[in-house]
Amino acid sequence: MQSSSYYRMALILGLLSAIGPFAIDMYLPALPAIGSALGAEVGAVQFSLTAFFLSLGVGQLLYGPVSDMVGRKPPLYFGLGLFVVASVGCALASDIHTLVAFRFLQGLGAAAGMAIPRAVVRDLHTGTEAARLMSLLMLVFSVSPILAPLAGSGVIALAGWRGVFWAVALAAVAGLALVGATLRETRPPEQRVDSSVGGALRAYRLLLGDWHYLGLVGIGSCALAGFFVFLAGSPFVLINHYGLTPTQYSLAFSFNAVAFIGASQFTATLGRRFGLAPMVKVAATASGSTIALLLAYYLFGGDALWVLMALNFIASAFMGLVIPTVSVLALEEHGPIAGTASALMGTLQMLVGALAMAVVGVFANGQPLPMVVGMALGSFSSVALTWLTLARPAGGSRPQALRT
Template sequence: MTPGFLRSAVILGLLSCVGPFAIDMYLPALPKVATELDGTIAAAQMTITSYFIAFGVVQIFYGPLSDMYGRKPPLLVGLVLFIIGSLGCAFAPDVSWLIAARFLQGLGGAAVMVIPRAIIRDMHTGTQATRLMALVMLVISVSPMLAPLAGSGLIAISDWRLIFLVLAFVAVLSILMTLFLQPETLAPEHRVPVSLKAIGRGAKTLFTDPVFMGLTFVGGFGMASFFVFLASASFVYTGFYGLTPVGFSLAFAINALGFFAASQFAAGLGERFGLIPMLTWAVSGFLGATLMLLALVLAGFDQLGVVILMLILANACLGLVIPTTMVMALDDHGDIAGLASSLGGMLQMFSGGLMVALVGPFFDGTPVPMVAAIAICAVIAFILMRLTISARLRTPVLPV
């Protein structure tokens, strides 16, 4: 592994942390937000959902803009929007204001999710891209492991509003890193003018590609399962199991550890066994772990240790699924990598937001709705995986 490869992973990983930090640092504060702003649990969860919706909708714009102007200018615009949204959250007088500010924050945070993917595609394809994507995810792994603990610490010394001031400061540091450490990876001669006709043509290519759409939604429903966990876990772990905010943060970090540890093996396993066989086994493992968890919870074995253990296994499978589907979906669309990345991200965020919205009315503070929704995501991902692999095997595969 060359120093330049590792340097790219660290920079892109740190930039990509901004969006997840806006979610993970805030999770321990959700119950307090609901109480302090006189909102319901559903209203507090809506502050998560509004972020996801904005995060998804705007991705369709960042990709084409990065194809036209290069990767860095749209990235900087997104970070500025993120700062404004974070400050709006910090001074929100009520839950409606907070929901709106979180929406603005999501509009900015999407840039640091879409554009690093396109940067990776600018530099590598195939298993090399999978390896870099996995290294980026290793850096991102500090978010679910440290961000909730950081949020709990900030709540202990002040209140939840300080979390958003810290996020604004982190975004400022990210702007400086983008300006001075991240090189532009899209040369002027490779840039594509933005036009509705070009976007429509590219979108039609992607929407009519069953492999791209299938891989996008396989990863999307894998991510949706995690979004359901994000929106529900703080209430389940603190309300049903009686954990403190710090205890929840530790449990959350343990749950996420399986994902990021497994993601580091994605490239190696893909090289050894092939990406398609690895994806098949990983999605099957995700399905098996989540269905077993649901069966145990319904049978009354809903102890905290059981839930955490089974989620570790499920998330370990997702650690192989998500980076692999991201890379495979973009491999055949290098000429419109920005648009493909943004469209794929938008569809995945909609999948996650939809699942959170659907499970909200059924949430009763117990683990059942949460694990049932996660299992449903796994079933959908498995069905899509089988259909997509059939389409992939019928389509000529470009060398990687």
């Protein structure tokens, strides 16, 4: 692939992947305002976020096998169309229950943009080249946590919280145009698996029997669970507890994204020099150790915002090396069913994240400690799975990948 085509593909896939996260990150500065406007408690407002994550996870189970059967582009058209309709419904919601329902549908639509781009990466590359493309995709994808909260604050200032949903609806319309005009089909008919429910079930059974695959997925899922806890809790902690304005919150939230983006661009280089698996072990351990320091700080009574931001910045940088790499390693041996493998990975990541947010939400009181405890549990679980999964090379009794 020529360099210009390589970067163009990364840009297209990154933008498609970012539509769903944009619907999360633009929404974060508005959470307190939504609670006030709709007369909802903190837990109910947070559940609108949890509902989105649940459907974002479950929906990928459908899009992945379908994209293996009919190609990558048709499911993208459907998912983005559903996202547009649901976003309009969110913008018009008059109570928290209606908002939660449409957020669930919005997540179902966004699931297409999460599962399919990773499968396209596997269609095109493996190994360090796949890690390079995945990191470039993550570069575009990770711009969302930087720009989206800032954009959300601007939209909220001009049009209120409902304007956020009109904005993401327009972004999805642009995504539809992008798919139609620029994305080529990477799953030609001769590579598509048997178009049947049985074929999809066999693929999922294969993946659920591959403990190495599940371990790699678990590493990323637990790491992301810690991030999702921060995602749900940070608006209340940083705005209500530390007194930041929505714009200041957006800048503070973006700070961690800069670390993740910057570090992720070194995945291919470090992977070629040291190996992908050793890099993951070192980076995951370093991230977990940093979060352990943050937890100890709050357990012993600390309450300085700069400590929270500085240590989370360091942990996010190390996670920037882990998450793209374990995604590549998980899909490496499952090229013929890359869409299904990507879907199951995305589903497990979203479901683990949603569960973590729901559990921590029960204990949420606007103080930093419950949020930090949830972040630490996710990080520590990720470290444990890293050393269990990557303690020995892949191979041996692993199931053989399905063939077309």
